[in-house]
Amino acid sequence: MRETQAWVLHRGERQREGQTVPGALVEEAFSFADPGPDDVLAEPVYGCWEGNMGHALQRVPVDVCRLRREDKVVLGNAGVVRVVETGSAVTRVRPGDHCLVFCNAEADEHGYPLKVLAYDASRTMGLLARRTLLPQHVLIPIPANSRHSLRQWAAFSLRYITAWSNWRLAWGCFRLQVSESDCPVPFVVGWGGGVSYAQLRLARYAGCRVAMVASQEERLRHLESVGIIPLDRREFPDLNLDPARYASDAAYRQRYAQSEKQFLARVKEAGRGQDVSIFLDHIGGPLLQASLKALGREGVITSAGWKLGADLMDVSRSTECTKRHQHINTHYARFSEAVAAVGFAEEAGWLPPVDGERVYAWDEVPQLAREVEEGRVASYFPLYQVNPEQ
Template sequence: MRLETFTLPPISPDEVLVRPIYGCWEGNMDHALRRSPVDICTLRGEDAVVIGNAGVVRVVEVGENVSTLQPGDDCIVFCNGTWDAHGYPVRILGYDAPGTVGVLAKTTKMHHRQLVPIPKESRASLKQWAAFSLRYVTAWANWRVAYACWKSQMDGSPPKDQFVCAWGGGVALAELSLARAMGCSVAMVTSKASRLALLSELGIDPIDRSGWSDASFEKEFLKAVEAKSGGLGVSIFVDNLGIAYKTALKALARQGVITTSGWKHGATFANSRAMECIGRHIHVHTHYARYEEGVESVRFAHENGWLPPVPEEAYPWDRIPELAEEYAHGRLDSYFPIFTVNEDLLE
């Protein structure tokens, strides 16, 4: 990471000039700094890239074709960088989409469909909306598909009989919160004492793996699943890590769904197609969301209080390298580490 000054070209008729207020550090930023699984500078054919695709920005200027936004509006970043004919993301803003400038810039510009206005009457903090912008939108879109897949085979099963389990970070937490709101039984795996306490506060059954060795992990986890599911297994398993993929498959119930929208610790896995067919397991893979899903998720969050628990303190601009280092080594307690960009715009 290094600090540089650059000049943005004028906005086009469909673009919006914005100043980021808060950002939320997330996995793609860590991938970018580690240049793994891809080197995005090489991929984009650019010498340097300004990363950051989760946050809240304030509108400064709008292009002549933009009618949905006006100067002074606060928006979440909707980080679909380039999209296909159906609106699904192909590349991500502030990551692998060529020419895009992320929220680690004091001023940047975005297409108007890369911004979703925050409801003006929202009582949630801008820090919460910054954390919401990537993880919760991803969770909304992924859960919509995963639950539809479960219902396609188990439409007669009421939510109270469904056990949803996850390991991972903020996206997994967001999906479990949705499942709990629907009436499902939910549980999440972690080893951090602070996260165990947070999960309990949120009504998510914590599974404490801190005492499990690598050798005993699978045995202990499957034992916990058996106890919490009444021996039926996991209806929907949210796995955005890939650290124990085969164990997750073993934990699935018949007709179970394993769903992922990320690949933090693994991008390629093998499985027994025969056993997955016999178990009638459905594998769901999604990548972020369509713009309409972003709008829907913001509306639902505003109306139902489906918002992330964020830390009181945000990392100031000059401590962002420290934040990156803490995240890379797994030393953060919060699922949603927040940093500031333009301090003069803070609440």
């Protein structure tokens, strides 16, 4: 057995009202097995705080410890590690290599993920540990002599790979229906977030006009600086739709209608009168109606997850068929897509702009978790450091 220092999430206890206690990270010694033939012992360098880590701490939609039938788990499935030791059958990496983490822990017969490393995949551990044990298939070596920083690659590892797979399918689907001669400059809009940001950068490479919704001044300024039209979320504050309240509360219904009208007007203005060709919606239920109203004929609405609503209700199938809307849903990526994304990123410079941003220290990890939950982190890619770069 090996032992390391880690930030650990313990199994929660049920409250009387049927809810689970939100999780707290505890710094303590954590024991794990010796590396097997296909395993790699690694030192995490930088990690990127991801949405699934917040879900695990809030125990929404599940208590991952209970799901995995384990008393405690080490989270963290995005970042960069340095290889320390390799098992006898490891051929992909060598000691001293810097690798990004590819968190597809268990895949289906086509290589797409079923379970995610350091989240719902049992007997896996993540990067919130001074040393961690990883199977070799979740590591992708960073290109030799890369001109990009380890911080950028750490921020890239989950959200950009997710973006690559989702955009590849959404773009291909749109172009199956609408040729370049039909629509030479598609209009792409995304709700704020790291995956949408990465996809809009890809859309720019494809020659699209792009816009993104955000609410923080720093983010709005940055979007404009990189050629993404900023849409200020604060201009339509009551856009989150609650169907039951909409049906029963006239004042709420009026506020929602006004926000939706303002949203659609701002989107139309950003598109210079053009309807949305592809809408990047990683938020979910409360914003679906507005997103679909903004979407043009033969348009694509695409998602790789949800933030506010996993269940989608009251979608008119007849309307969606008549408008030939395509609904794309993906979950992370398969290995070949991740390798392609890394290669494109190295060549084109398609990586997160995180150099110069704050990196949280090891002992600040709980603070980072709180500030992300409270919406007080401006970066789409919040980074923490575990070990020095060396």
